[in-house]
Amino acid sequence: MxxxxxxxxxxxxxxxxxxxxxxxxxxxxxxxxxxxxxxxxxxxxxxxxxxxxxxxxxxxxxxxxxKQGRKNRLHLDIDVADIAQARAALVQLGAVAVGEVQQDDQGAFQVMLDPEGNEFCLVR
CATH class of the missing domain: 3.30.720.120 (Signal recognition particle alu RNA binding heterodimer, srp9/1)
Known part of the structure; x- marks a missing residue:
């Protein structure tokens, strides 16, 4: 805790x-x-x-x-109710999904790139 x-x-x-x-x-x-x-x-x-x-x-x-390179030194984690639904909607707005949804003991996340390639994560 x-x-x-x-x-x-x-x-x-x-x-x-x-x-x-x-x-x-x-x-x-x-x-x-x-x-x-x-x-x-x-x-x-x-x-x-x-x-x-x-x-x-x-x-x-x-x-x-x-932007130089793909990897950001800082990224934002955005908590969403449904990662798959948010991913699909954001791709329609110009985002790119990087890989698949990842699962761990803390929950799930999806690495995304905004329309200019800035990395962020959808988290649940």
């Missing part, structure tokens, strides 16, 4: 997760379809979505360079 016993207050709080990308408008719409919320295009090079339920903002920032 994991507890927060002994946890201390940090210097700050997680405000948003920013993704460098080639098409902020497209990614904001993709991620809004996945996590909820309305996509907002603040500027031509900056879009974001505020998911419901107090989840951190996801922001998408235009950068000139392309």
């Amino acid at each position: 994991v507890t927060n016993e002994g946890a201390t207050a940090g210097m700050g709080r997680l405000d948003e997760v920013v993704v460098d990308c080639a098409d902020p408008v497209r990614l904001a719409r993709f991620w809004a379809a996945l996590v909820g919320g309305c996509p907002v295009d603040r500027e031509s090079d900056w879009s974001y979505v505020d998911p419901p339920d107090g989840q951190p903002r996801l922001a998408f920032q235009l950068v000139p360079e392309g």
Whole structure:
């Protein structure tokens, strides 16, 4: 059993997760379809979505360079009610499934790539 016993207050709080990308408008719409919320295009090079339920903002920032390699150093785990159903819907929106659903003692997960190749997992 994991507890927060002994946890201390940090210097700050997680405000948003920013993704460098080639098409902020497209990614904001993709991620809004996945996590909820309305996509907002603040500027031509900056879009974001505020998911419901107090989840951190996801922001998408235009950068000139392309993504290097497939593996992210950081990825998001998205809890879904049905991995197979979410996988099928996301593929229709431009995502790519990587391999098959994996099962372990903690549950199941499916590695996915968003339309620009950023890795994330559907978890249950």
